[in-house]
Amino acid sequence: MSDTNLSPLLALRIIQALGGPGTPPEEGLQHFSVGLDPYLNVLDDEYLDRYIQYGGASFKMVVGIYGGGKTHFLYSLRDRARAKHYAVSYVSLKSSGESPFYALDLVYKAIAAGLLPPDDGTDQHIDRGIRSFLRAWYGKRLQTYQTQEMSLDRARECLADDIRQIDLPNLNYRTAVRKALESYHNNRQEAFDQVCQWLQGEGFDRRALQHYGINQKLDRSTAFPMIRAMVRMVRELGYSGLVVLLDEAERIPSLSTRNREQLLSNLREMIDECGQSSFEGMFIVYAVPDQNFLEGRTQVYEALKQRLSTVFTEINPTGVKVMLEQTVGDHTMFLHTLGTKLAQIYEVAYQCSFDAQELNEMVIMVADWAEDQRFGDEGYKRLFVQTMVAGLHYLNHHGICPTLTEITRKP
Structure with missing residues (x-):
C-alpha cells in the first residue's frame, strides 16, 4: 500500500507539516494532491505552454478560505512552471511583515528574494x-x-x-x-x-x-x-517567463483605510500592466481568503469588480477568478481519497502497516466529521488533514480506530 517513490525523510516532513500547522510542505505535494489536476492542466495548456511562453501576460486571482488549499494550489503551480523552464517566485504577503501588497517596493523586494530558476x-x-x-x-x-x-x-x-x-x-x-x-x-x-x-x-x-x-x-x-x-x-x-505567486496571508479588510485603498490601487494597476506588452512573459497569481475587500462603492472598487468579474473554469480558461471550492465535486470522495494518500505517506514515514478495516473506518469517520465543518471560518481540508494525522498516530500506537473525541482538537 505504501508509496515506493517516497523517501522516509520526505514522508516525515509531510506528516510533520500537515499534522502540525496543517500547511503544505514545499516538497512532495504530488504524493497527496487530490482534485487539482483539472484546473492545473488547463493553466498548463492555456498559459504555461502557450500564452505566457509566447510573450503574453496574465493575472489570476485564487479564492479560498483559510485552510482551503490556496498555498497548496500555488505550490503545485510553482512546481509545474519550474518544470516548463519558468523562473518562479512565491511570496507570502503580510501587512505586518516585510511584504505588504500596499507597498509595492517591498513586494518587489520579496519577489526578488523568492526568485528561483527552472x-x-x-x-x-x-x-x-x-x-x-x-x-x-x-x-x-x-x-x-x-x-x-x-x-x-x-x-x-x-x-x-x-x-x-x-x-x-x-x-x-x-x-x-x-x-x-x-x-x-x-x-x-x-x-x-x-x-x-x-x-x-x-x-x-x-x-x-x-x-x-x-x-x-x-x-x-x-x-x-x-x-x-x-x-x-x-x-x-x-527562460520561458516569470511566474509570481502572491499569497495573501490575512484578510484585507483588517488593513487601515489608507493601506487598503493603496492595495486596491496597486492591484488594479498590476492587472492593467498584464495587458501591456511591457509585461510580456509574466504570470501573476494572487491568492486571497475571500472577496470581501471588493465590497465598496468608490470608483476603485467598481473598477476592480469589473476586472475580477469573470470566473476561471475548465471551459473558460480566460476567466480571472479561480474558485478553489469548485475544484472539488464530491466532497466525500475527495476526503476519502486524501485520507488514503495520507495513510500511505504515514506508512512510509514510520515504517508501519495499518489494518485495512480499521483504517477505512477511521477515514470515513474523520471525513464525515470534517465535511460537517465545511461552512465554518476555517477550511475543512486543513481540519481534515490535521485530525487525520492525529488519528494515524493513534492507530499506529493502539491498532484500533480512535473515537472522534480522542483525536479532535479541543476548543
Whole structure:
C-alpha cells in the first residue's frame, strides 16, 4: 500500500507539516494532491505552454478560505512552471511583515528574494534570491558550452559575450545585471554582492553604486518599472517567463483605510500592466481568503469588480477568478481519497502497516466529521488533514480506530 517513490525523510516532513500547522510542505505535494489536476492542466495548456511562453501576460486571482488549499494550489503551480523552464517566485504577503501588497517596493523586494530558476531535473538544492538565480544561470550556461566540447577558456569567452549582449530597456537594471554577471565571471565577489544587493532591493549605497553606473533607488515610484525589468531579465536570460505567486496571508479588510485603498490601487494597476506588452512573459497569481475587500462603492472598487468579474473554469480558461471550492465535486470522495494518500505517506514515514478495516473506518469517520465543518471560518481540508494525522498516530500506537473525541482538537 505504501508509496515506493517516497523517501522516509520526505514522508516525515509531510506528516510533520500537515499534522502540525496543517500547511503544505514545499516538497512532495504530488504524493497527496487530490482534485487539482483539472484546473492545473488547463493553466498548463492555456498559459504555461502557450500564452505566457509566447510573450503574453496574465493575472489570476485564487479564492479560498483559510485552510482551503490556496498555498497548496500555488505550490503545485510553482512546481509545474519550474518544470516548463519558468523562473518562479512565491511570496507570502503580510501587512505586518516585510511584504505588504500596499507597498509595492517591498513586494518587489520579496519577489526578488523568492526568485528561483527552472527545475533542472536534479535534486541539487538552489537557494532563493537574485544572487543565487544569476549564479545558477551562469553555471548552467557554462555547463552547456562545455558539453559542446569547448575548452574552458573558450567557454568563458562565449559567456563573456553573452553577458555583454544582455539588453534591457531599463538602463539601471541592464547595467546592474551585466555588472553583476561580469563581476561573478571575473571572480570579483565584493562587486557581485554590492550590485546584487541593489537588484534585491536591499539598500542603496549611492557612492558605491554610482561607481557601477547605477543611479536609481528602489521606492514606491520605481517599484513597477523594477518588476517589469525583472521580467525582461528573466526572458533575456533564456527562460520561458516569470511566474509570481502572491499569497495573501490575512484578510484585507483588517488593513487601515489608507493601506487598503493603496492595495486596491496597486492591484488594479498590476492587472492593467498584464495587458501591456511591457509585461510580456509574466504570470501573476494572487491568492486571497475571500472577496470581501471588493465590497465598496468608490470608483476603485467598481473598477476592480469589473476586472475580477469573470470566473476561471475548465471551459473558460480566460476567466480571472479561480474558485478553489469548485475544484472539488464530491466532497466525500475527495476526503476519502486524501485520507488514503495520507495513510500511505504515514506508512512510509514510520515504517508501519495499518489494518485495512480499521483504517477505512477511521477515514470515513474523520471525513464525515470534517465535511460537517465545511461552512465554518476555517477550511475543512486543513481540519481534515490535521485530525487525520492525529488519528494515524493513534492507530499506529493502539491498532484500533480512535473515537472522534480522542483525536479532535479541543476548543
